[in-house]
Amino acid sequence: MDVVSDAIAAVRLGRPSSSRLRVSGNWSVRLPPFEGAGFHVVLSGSCRLLPDGGGEPVALGPGDAVLGPHGTGHVLADGSAEAIDVRRAVPFEEVRDRVVRRPGDGPEVELLCGKYRLDRSRTHPLLAELPEVVRLPYRAGAHPELRAAVDLLAREVAQEGAPPGASLALPSLLDLLLVYMIRAWAARARTGGWPDALADPATAAALHALHTDPAAPWTNDLLAARAGVSRATLARRFTSLVGRPPMAYLTWWRLTLAATRLRDSDVPLATVARETGYGSPYALSHAFSREFGTTPGRYRERVRAGGAALTAS
Template identity: 45%
Template sequence: MDVLSETITAIRTGDPTCGMFARHAPWGRGYPRVPGTGFHVVLRGSCWLIPPAGDPIALATGDVILMPRGAEHALVDSLGSVVTERAHLGEPREILGPGARSELLCGAYELGRQRSHPLLDELPEFVHLPAHPDRNPALRGVVEILAAEMARPRVGTDAAIPPLLEAMVLFALRAWFEAQGPARSGWAAAFTDPAVIAALRAMHGAPERAWTVPELGALAGVSRATLTRRFAATVGEPPLSYLTRWRMLTAARLLRETETPLASVARRVGYQSEFAFAKAFKREYGLAPGQYRRKDDAPAVVAV
């Protein structure tokens, strides 16, 4: 069970969106906060990302930057340029001019934020992955395919874009965690701790099972106390607290994406009683499962 992929799948809502735009210096473009993970890929030229607080981030050709929580920001061709436009639907994708040309692929990956996940919560507001010829070949490859499809749409492009965007976000997150090197805490450490990742895979693979910490410890090859200590230090909460979180995220996805009967959803996330499941779900989401399913959760329109 791939914990990173399972996590993103569980909190995803709808399909990712993206668009290309080209500007000639001078230019400045503002981006509002979005309900999910935003991203930019510099296909040609260079620019600066201006965060609401903190230092500007220089972006060069091939760089990828993620906003895991959709942070507000601006892009400018140089630090002296003024923001004169806001990302919005219907705007021209290319504006000609005498200055240096920049081309960017921008988009958003919608996530259900009613119940968060610590994997994304611990990431910085801006995850910058500079281009490097010897690093992240998978990420570079999917970016090149995306750029080609966007620059010259053909038969099948509409179907190809969403899975390519999903792969790009997953590869970017994987690259970020791998770049952290040896870590003592956080999800970067969880992914490299054999005992913790074994427990996570077990819970992700069978959320319906009535796991106990001794069972998870035996499966991971460590004592109950050792697993509890290492799990809390990396994941940020005890194993059974995380199990409840994962069950609720899984249930929410099933309610959003399927017509599975409520009793079946309850059993698939470890509750033999539909009443007990409904009570636990309402405690986390503020709505009974049936209300959550009927709620109009139309995806927000995101300008890219």
């Protein structure tokens, strides 16, 4: 496994969804905040996005994609008006998958919209570092895998009825789109942190080793040897870029995996302990309680009962 795949898999809940929005004239639609991430891709025309909490509107043109990784509420509006009147915005659910023509001279705009349900209690720091709005402007030749996923997804959504295999193809394409959008952000981000961590050979090699086999009896010396640098060099670079020393990150990641297994499966605690590098259920329970403030069994009961998940420290 790799860090981006693991970061998404640890927090993803249920199945993603998507729809099309086709509007013209002077229009605006509101999307409320939600527990997940959302995206829009402009298939034709242009529009603007205004996130809740103020800030400047984000202009979007043909081929542009935008990711809202933290579920921030926002308004989408036509690009012709000088100002966006959020009070007149129509709820998105009232116009999704419909052709809506509003009074005014604005040209027709078509968007592909979607969202993913995420468990915020175990958000990986890579995802937490993403800004509220990630704009990925269309540029010829840039991010061809993202463009290919957008094209395939648009064609799948545009088909009438339920074509054969759609129930499998659509969520798979949506998952692929999320991966490609995060990749595109990491490739062009200049903020330090996780994009730099994934680009640094030693840190990336250490992260790959920890995510490939988190249950292995890792030590700082073994990890440094795998990364091809000295122990001191790895500790300095890893801590600076990731925000935690290697062994502290490993502990956090093991407990995150344990919480995910408890949430998503009925496997015995002994199996969870073995899969996450703990010698016994007691050892896992002790570490889990210290991190989450409750025992693994009570945690599983709570998330299964539909209660709010607990946040690790």
